Amino acid sequence: MLATLRGTLKERFAAWALRTRSPEPVPIVLTQRRVYVLPTRGGLLYALSLLVLLVGAINYSLSLGYGLVFLLGGLGIVAILHSFRNLAGTSLTVGAPAPVFVGDTARFPLILHNADARERRLLRLFLPGQAVETTDVPPQGSARALLPLPATRRGWLALPRVTIETVWPLGLVRSWSYAAPALACLVYPRPASAVPMLENATPPFANQQNSRLSSDSGDEDFAGLRRHQTSDPPHHVAWKTAARLGPDAALQTKQFSGTAAQALWFDWAQLPHGLDVETRLAILARWVLDAEDAGLSWGLRLPGRAIPQAHGPAHVHACLKALALYGEET
Amino acid sequence: MAKKPERPVHPLTPAQTWWLLATGVAACAPLAPQVPVWLAAVAAGAFLWRAALAWLRQPLPPRWLLILVTLAGTAGVLVEYRTLLGQQAGVALLLVFMALKQLEARASRDGLAVVLLAYFLTLAQFLEDQSIPVAATMFGTVLVATAALANLADAQGQPLRLFRLAGTMLLQAVPFMLILFLLFPRVQGPLWGLPRDAYSGLTGLSDTMSPGTINNLSQSDVIAFRVQFDGAVPPKREMYWRGPVLTVLDGRTWRPGNATLARDLPYAPVANSPGYAYTVTLEPHNKPWLFALELPETLPNDAFRTSDFQLHARKPVRERQRYAMRSYPQVEHEAEDDFTLAAARRLPGGLNPRTRALGAGWTADGSSAAQRVQRAIDFLRNQNLVYTLQPPLTGQHVADEFLFDTRRGFCEHFAAAFVVLMRAADVPARVVTGYQGGERNPVDDTWVIRQSDAHAWAEVWLEGSGWVRVDPTAAAAPARIEENLAAAVPAGDPLPFLSRQGLDWLREARFRWWAINNAWNQWVLGFNPERQLELLTRLGMDSPDWRKMTAWLAGLSGLVLLALAAAMLWRRPHHDPAQRQWLRLTRRLEKRGLPRHAWEGPQDYAARMAAELPAAADDIRAIAALYAGLRYGNTPPDALAMLRQRVAAFRP
Numbered sequence: 001m002l003a004t005l006r007g008t009l010k011e012r013f014a015a016w017a018l019r020t021r022s023p024e025p026v027p028i029v030l031t032q033r034r035v036y037v038l039p040t041r042g043g044l045l046y047a048l049s050l051l052v053l054l055v056g057a058i059n060y061s062l063s064l065g066y067g068l069v070f071l072l073g074g075l076g077i078v079a080i081l082h083s084f085r086n087l088a089g090t091s092l093t094v095g096a097p098a099p100v101f102v103g104d105t106a107r108f109p110l111i112l113h114n115a116d117a118r119e120r121r122l123l124r125l126f127l128p129g130q131a132v133e134t135t136d137v138p139p140q141g142s143a144r145a146l147l148p149l150p151a152t153r154r155g156w157l158a159l160p161r162v163t164i165e166t167v168w169p170l171g172l173v174r175s176w177s178y179a180a181p182a183l184a185c186l187v188y189p190r191p192a193s194a195v196p197m198l199e200n201a202t203p204p205f206a207n208q209q210n211s212r213l214s215s216d217s218g219d220e221d222f223a224g225l226r227r228h229q230t231s232d233p234p235h236h237v238a239w240k241t242a243a244r245l246g247p248d249a250a251l252q253t254k255q256f257s258g259t260a261a262q263a264l265w266f267d268w269a270q271l272p273h274g275l276d277v278e279t280r281l282a283i284l285a286r287w288v289l290d291a292e293d294a295g296l297s298w299g300l301r302l303p304g305r306a307i308p309q310a311h312g313p314a315h316v317h318a319c320l321k322a323l324a325l326y327g328e329e330t
Numbered sequence: 331m332a333k334k335p336e337r338p339v340h341p342l343t344p345a346q347t348w349w350l351l352a353t354g355v356a357a358c359a360p361l362a363p364q365v366p367v368w369l370a371a372v373a374a375g376a377f378l379w380r381a382a383l384a385w386l387r388q389p390l391p392p393r394w395l396l397i398l399v400t401l402a403g404t405a406g407v408l409v410e411y412r413t414l415l416g417q418q419a420g421v422a423l424l425l426v427f428m429a430l431k432q433l434e435a436r437a438s439r440d441g442l443a444v445v446l447l448a449y450f451l452t453l454a455q456f457l458e459d460q461s462i463p464v465a466a467t468m469f470g471t472v473l474v475a476t477a478a479l480a481n482l483a484d485a486q487g488q489p490l491r492l493f494r495l496a497g498t499m500l501l502q503a504v505p506f507m508l509i510l511f512l513l514f515p516r517v518q519g520p521l522w523g524l525p526r527d528a529y530s531g532l533t534g535l536s537d538t539m540s541p542g543t544i545n546n547l548s549q550s551d552v553i554a555f556r557v558q559f560d561g562a563v564p565p566k567r568e569m570y571w572r573g574p575v576l577t578v579l580d581g582r583t584w585r586p587g588n589a590t591l592a593r594d595l596p597y598a599p600v601a602n603s604p605g606y607a608y609t610v611t612l613e614p615h616n617k618p619w620l621f622a623l624e625l626p627e628t629l630p631n632d633a634f635r636t637s638d639f640q641l642h643a644r645k646p647v648r649e650r651q652r653y654a655m656r657s658y659p660q661v662e663h664e665a666e667d668d669f670t671l672a673a674a675r676r677l678p679g680g681l682n683p684r685t686r687a688l689g690a691g692w693t694a695d696g697s698s699a700a701q702r703v704q705r706a707i708d709f710l711r712n713q714n715l716v717y718t719l720q721p722p723l724t725g726q727h728v729a730d731e732f733l734f735d736t737r738r739g740f741c742e743h744f745a746a747a748f749v750v751l752m753r754a755a756d757v758p759a760r761v762v763t764g765y766q767g768g769e770r771n772p773v774d775d776t777w778v779i780r781q782s783d784a785h786a787w788a789e790v791w792l793e794g795s796g797w798v799r800v801d802p803t804a805a806a807a808p809a810r811i812e813e814n815l816a817a818a819v820p821a822g823d824p825l826p827f828l829s830r831q832g833l834d835w836l837r838e839a840r841f842r843w844w845a846i847n848n849a850w851n852q853w854v855l856g857f858n859p860e861r862q863l864e865l866l867t868r869l870g871m872d873s874p875d876w877r878k879m880t881a882w883l884a885g886l887s888g889l890v891l892l893a894l895a896a897a898m899l900w901r902r903p904h905h906d907p908a909q910r911q912w913l914r915l916t917r918r919l920e921k922r923g924l925p926r927h928a929w930e931g932p933q934d935y936a937a938r939m940a941a942e943l944p945a946a947a948d949d950i951r952a953i954a955a956l957y958a959g960l961r962y963g964n965t966p967p968d969a970l971a972m973l974r975q976r977v978a979a980f981r982p
Contacts, residue, residue, distance in 0.1 A: 062456040074506030171483035
């Protein structure tokens, strides 16, 4: 009950602190007016101890006791300033998060910049309820933190409110700030693990002469070597040949018969009826990945959209993105 | 709803363990001489144990063992002090906890507990001693504790960096400490009853006197009080600092009589006689009496006067107290009441038969009281009495044995024997204890009166003159009064260290040290509510009270905070010289209502400006080209000067 109340209050405060800025354009400068300071649990204990010490000094009329308490009190105030300075003035930009599959953990790269001549120590960044990333920012330099967030559904996963805090230098005071940079990570549908076509052999490639399943040639069908080009997938390099010929020899790429010829179409409409949307997307994602692994070319047809045949990482991304955003974009 | 992440438990790193150990040792070591040996040994053992475990990277001892040791330590304290609540027992317990917390500290939470314990132990030191070295130790301990605290927050911190950080922060905290020290409204303690064993370490005159009481003090260099004369200084032989007056002889022991409260001054200064104004800074001695030159005319605050001319505070003096006094060595007495005189004639029966016979013999020839007093002084002088710090032990008849057998004694023997003799001769007499003389510190012109200056003398009532001081010791050992203890006792008697001769350079150094100490005592340790009011008034605060102090406190602290924050947070924008010129130009154009857009580079902006201001187009283009060249290209060395010139000449 109390925890709930605290949680609610915290959310309220965070919302108020961010006000209308969410999401805000980068770079986000954590100006002094958006850095908040409160004692930590340890800081409260420290203050309480000082109070007891003060009572002791009064009771026994210990002049040096007053001196001690006042020195430590001053130290507490100075700790506030140091902690505040450690955070205030940091600016924040973002990097591009690598797309992930549903069920994986998205990692949002945040880049902290420090314009000051003083190192910023132990800045802690975290997303609500997530693990804490700690980083130092060198003087007049920058540092990158990867904020993890589990991807639970496909589509765009927006970066939630980021909390940046520090308890440096004494752990008695916590300075913190919120930032909500506009940043989203693309989440691909999770590829189906058991590909249905393996069992029922429904014709995903039915419109092809050589369905992937019935293919005897396929990518397994070695057709010779040619000179390596930078754009060739690494797993098609003839490593054994390279090892035999030594480091001075040019790399060779294995060629497979039918690779280019086997132009596949993965078609939404040809999946069995009765499958729901997510299952269809999962199956299509699996095919896309498998086809790329096999070095095939393929095209993707979704309702209202078709991606022409191609292969390579960019094509994989385009296809998976289309699957990820299926039904979300209009 | 995502749940809050678990509060992580950070196990202590080896470096943190060493820092905490250093903090513990720094806080405990100064207390070691005050606690029982076994406790110091237990604490040292615990520290060594922890150090060994850290060195060998062994796990901490099991919890049950620690609980057992804690219980044993607590029981030991209970046995030693018979309580757990007293001041000394409390300090001992803190020490036990600190030692065992070291062995139990696993996470950084425990680390904070160690640091806080260290603060409490530092405060505990002050109960015994608040001298300058102890204050220096305090800064040392706090420095180590702060560095340890910083290490808890930053496990990777290097020792040197941690020290520098802690040092910087403490230095920045000092202004706050000074302001708070000066302006925090002081409250006179205690807030509640203190444990019974508080102040047990204080020395001073007792309210009874038996052979050996004052002798005990004579070996002590501890300062009883300091005096600063305002104007004339009486000769040293006249410096009798009056303390407890003892009228009742009870076997071998002298006790105070039934003195009553004196509402008015029971004597008056003799007209035109010299008076001495001075200020006494009295060290706490846990007894109510205040010392003053004979005989005081004024009365300190919160004090009263008794009918035997003593000054009493309302409460035992438990902290350093400062009072201004005025005294007159020559006074006229009002008549003394019969009851007091009768008490001053009373002698217990059966004791000191020889002394009594001697005194009684003098009453037969009808001589006056004054003559009988003189006769007694002469008798003492002719008796070849030796003044010594090591008087032989005496039996029941103290005066008899001293006067006729051993003939060796300390001032208490002289005073007691003389009073017995006078009473036997039917002259009202009583013993006065206090201090005699003192030592002037030439550095700050303060007189220091030590426990070794404790003295006992006598007072006789002479009709017409009133109470007259007679110092029988002076009869036998005039040097004691004229010079000092060292001159009076036979060579070979052990003397308090500072009274020894032949250490002039050392004495000189000591005088300086005492002067510093005196200033410290007056201004730091003696900074009580009265002193605070006095100082603030002198600094110009009009009738200071806690409201004004708090307001000033808040205001000044706020100012310091602002100044510190400004110094720490101010960031000078860094521009290179070319950029500075370029910004000058854009500022000028901005005033014309043509600000540069955030996304515009110098060339784009220049092109736009040239279009907006065709008259200045050439200038603008030239400046932009120069600037772009300086910033991004390879330019001749005088390009900057040209840019500067052109920008200065540019008037859009």
